[in-house]
Amino acid sequence: MFVIGNTHLDRMFHVQEIARPGETVLAHGSSQLVGGKGANQAVAAACSGADSVFVSRVGDDDEANLVLAWLRAVPRLDIARVSRTVGAPTGGAFIQSDASGENAIVVMPGANARISVADIEAASRVAKKGDLLLLQLEMPLEMMRQAACTFRAHGCSVVLNAAPALDISEILPFVDVLVVNELEAQVTLGSTDRASLAERTRELGIRLVVTRGAQGCECYDASGYLDAVEAESIDVVDTTGAGDAFVGGLAAQLACGTDLVMAARWATHLAALACCSVGAQTYVRALHGRGVIDAGGDPGTEPSMRTMTLEGCN
DSSP states (O other), X not given: OEEEOOOEEEEEEEEXXXXXXXXXXXXXXXXXXXXXXXXXXXXXXXXXXXXXXXXXXXXXXXXXXXXXXXXXXXXXXXXXXXXXXXXXXXXXXXXXXXXXXXXXXXXXXXXXXXXXXXXXXXXXXXXXXXXXXXXXXXXXXXXXXXXXXXXXHTTOEEEEEOOSOOOOTXXXXXXXXXXXXXXXXXXXXXXXOHHHHHHHHHHHTOEEEEEOGGGOEEEEETTEEEEEEOOOOOOOXXXXXXXXXXXXXXXXXXXXXXXXXXXHHHHHHHHHHHXXXXXXXXXXHHHHHHTOOOTTSOTTSOGGGSOOOSOOBO
């Protein structure tokens, strides 16, 4: 599968309460971590067993060296198409994380804004029919539309995580699976109501997953509503990147041939794991400690109950 998206070096500040407009708060700690929705989802996909080609841009600075070293160490993640961009900084995110695990984020795109049609076309030339493309909306929207159109022409299916919430009317005709939270569902589909969403998926002929935080998620396809998946009960440490872990895990399982509801069950498990440590990708260490996941197992087997190995799918 392919992931086209942004790469950041995240700077996280740990605070008791997130600052309100006009307020200054003191941090009791800080950390520097690799992030960006694209990188987060690519790592989640690779850790969920899918051979993942990541297409992105970083700067020509020291931050790029740190980012690339981390990504290079992730098994099943191909970063040969993460390009250095002369004269641009590596993208960054500035995160406040409070005592309850909630966060507020400011994003600086940097080199990510320089992704080009040439980058997309070069990646699409190695795609084959049946591959999967995963996109998000922190990159220029027109480039994401171009990517969806180009990869669709090569016989690939397209999964779009419509985050942040934007008008996706121009890209939606090229999307097979849409993943949104409740806010994004309201902006992109005009409703968060189950019956209305079922009707919209029938109209559009797409598959849809709506995440609802602690209430889990709901799955739909062209026939309407399918099923709901409950969230796992955990002690939340940090929610940063949990949504991206969900999306990357979901897309990887779909790329491996798993049905939508079972894919959502694994994605829910991975998102819960991501909430148990600080940072968007630090759960990777926990996965390595357990042997990662057998994404090539029987799709009818409960994902969290599988024997975890490094074997996966292409």
